[in-house]
Each structure stands twice: as structure tokens, then as C-alpha cells.
Amino acid sequence: MADDPKPEGTPTPESAPAPKPEAPPAEAKPEAAPAEKPAAPAAKPAPKPAAPKPPPVMETEPWEGELPDALKAEFGEQITGFLTYVGQSFLTAQVGAAVPIIQYLKHEWGFDYLVDVTATDDPAKPERFELVYILYSFSRNERIRVKARVKEGDKPPSAVPVHTTADWLEREVFDMFGIEFEGHPNMKRILMPDEWQGHPLRKDYSILGMDQKWVQDNLGIESGQ
Template structure:
């Protein structure tokens, strides 16, 4: 049975950017298409109007996510990214605004209730302020946490560490104390090696790997006097074949070297009979 659904399997971006650009007007700063999705950069103070227009007139019903991005070198270092989904058209758009450390972004909790939690995440991790949010508190870090951990300039070790004190019977916050200095790792290719001498390598002598190691004799193993003495001892008295040959069995033939020399032949090879007979046979 064929199941019909109003949403197509694949929604094309053809004409979407032009239609949205015409609808937003001066509220739109720039638009482009990347990785198969349309990205819209809009004015920060008009973000609520932009998202309301996309929801009501262009059928982007759901706010899927709000994310933050940090670019410390920019005058307004943060970007707040809104990801919208149209269920009826099976299409997505991304809307972005820029913000500074002390520049608040208007809240969109008036449009989607779930924006309250999403804005709290961006505030907690990046420090972006959202004006109009009724409950802008930390949501992932602790109440006494200092700083915002997703900023690029936030130290890897943090500013303070917490532990439970048996003396005070509570959680206490203390300055970070590392057992050893934080190592600065080099992420160069391990098989190509670094183009400088690593600390400590200047003390090591490079062994002559290419020169073959030889010894004066087979009993000189190079492993010390004990190993040389053990190598000098014979492994066995003789090979198994030599032991068997030394044992004489009754009726065994004499060794070839113990037999007497053969008598000279009477004729040469051209005379077959004389060549096979000795002088003793003729007598």
C-alpha cells in the first residue's frame, strides 16, 4: 500500500534563499549556501522579528537548537546560531547573529518555550547575555563556577577546583594546584618527527646502528663473562650418527679404509674377460 505524505523525501534549496531574502529585506545582512543548507546572517536587534516571520509565513515551525561559536579575534567575538526546521516542507535553515561580551541578544522565548533552556546553555558555556530571558542562570556548570568553559581563552585547568572537606563537612573551592606543570604537547606528525631537538634528547648519544657488531670468536657473546664461559662449553660429546658408528655390532663389515688393496688386473678395459680377472684368478 502506498503511503502518501505531504513532506517530500528531499527538499531542494532552489528559490528558498531568494524568497526569504525578499521577505526579510533590510533585516538580512548576508546569505549563502554551505554544505547543502542555507545560512542567513541577520541584524542582532531584529532576531525576534526574523524568526517570527520564518515561523509564521515560511512554515519553519520548530526551533531545533541554539548554539554558540567563539571567534576571539573579531570585534564581536560570538555568534549565536539558530537552527530551524520546517515539518511541512522538510527543509532546514540556519540563522546567525553576532554579539560581544557585553552586547545582549534579544530572547526568543516569546516564540518557542524551549528557547529558555537553549539560551541558558549558550550563556553558561560562552557568556552571551540574552535580554528578556526570564530565568538566565547556569544550567550545566555549578553555581560557584567561574568563567565560561567554551571560550577559546578559557584555561584547560580552569580557575578553581572543588573538593569535599572532611573538616568543614562541605564542598570547598580552592585555587587549582597541579602536581606537575601542564605539558604543552606538540601535535606534529609522529613519523616525520619534530624539526627541533626535544628536551632531553640532547643527552642521548645516537648508537651506530648501521655498523655491524662483531666479536673475536664464537664464544665471545658480548653479554658478559658468564655467558662467554657457558658458550665455550661443548653442547654434546658428539653427533648421534657418530655415537652409533662407534658401537660395533657382530657381523658388521669392516670399514673401507681397513680393507687390503685390490690386486692389479691382468688386462685393460678393451679385453672384457681379462679386465675382470686378477692375476690370482688366472693361477
């Protein structure tokens, strides 16, 4: 936005509206463009920033209501935020509090169905992984997410004692991201071969960077990449 008026403003104001704009010329031309200098830059940015200017951060709204209030009272500082985006509510918590929160939600609020456990990776951040637990309550017909950031090498507690579903889901997170869960009954790879090196869904794992040695040893082929 800041760049736009300068290249337009430096040439003569007459030539400015001529080359590009589609919507404004109808207004700008009859107004006798050379006379009013501020009119040209004012008319220009008006149609442009309205559509293609996505905000640089997620446009969240605070999540308010009975449930976040109760969680705030129960866990206090351990929960760092209650947010809503496109009508979907989620909370961010410290990693140690994630499983207690899930347990509390299950027993006190009827969130008895753990839909999914997954993670995202952002190597630029000091706590590079974000664990995402998706919970659903049959009685309330409500779905929420619990998110917690994890450092490389951290061992977050396992949710298996609370929801048996977490067994395979956490194994997949371990397989794909290399996050080990403390107290998981069977922490090993699930989709990739056991001897595979590397964790494919990490951002620094190239899509072409497969474990060449494993492929050659076990399949006897060149991978072709």
C-alpha cells in the same frame, strides 16, 4: 605552491626530479630532463596542489530560491548574506533581526521547530560571538540556520516568546559563553554551579583553567591540574 619551484629550480635540473617525486618521474625522466627547464617545474606542481590545498575560507555558494527572496523583501539590509555549504543553507543577520526572522519563518513558512541554539567564539573578531539558531520545518522538511554576530556585553533578544525550547538552550549558551539574553524568563546557569566563575566554552578559557576556588571551597580537594 610558490615556494616549491625555487628549491627545485636552483640545483641542476638533472638532480631535481630524482630525490622526491613519485608520480612525475615516469613522465619527467624519459623527456630528457636537462633539455627542458620549464618542463620540470610544470610537471612538479601539477599533482601536488590538486589534493592538499584547502581554501583559506569556507567555500560557500549563494543560497537562492523562493525563501531567501521573500526574506530579502521582508528584512532587506538586516540580513547580510544567504549562503550554502555542503548542501546546508544558512543566513547571516544583524543580531536585532534574529528573533523577528525566526518569528517570521515560524508563522509564514512553517519553521515551527527550533532544533538548537548555540554559539561559537572567536576572540580575535570585534564581534566575538556568533549565535546559531537551527530551525526545521515539518511541512517543508527543510532545515536552515540563522546566524548573528554578538559583541561582548551585548544582550541579544531572547527567542523564548517564539519557541519555548529556547529556554534551556539559551541558558546553556549563557552558561558556556556568558551571553545574556534580554527578556529571558530565567537567565541563570544550567550546567555549571551557580557560583562558578568564568564561561568554559570561551576560547580564552583554558581547558585546565577551572575555577580552583570553587573546587576547593565546595569539594575540599585539589583539582589535580
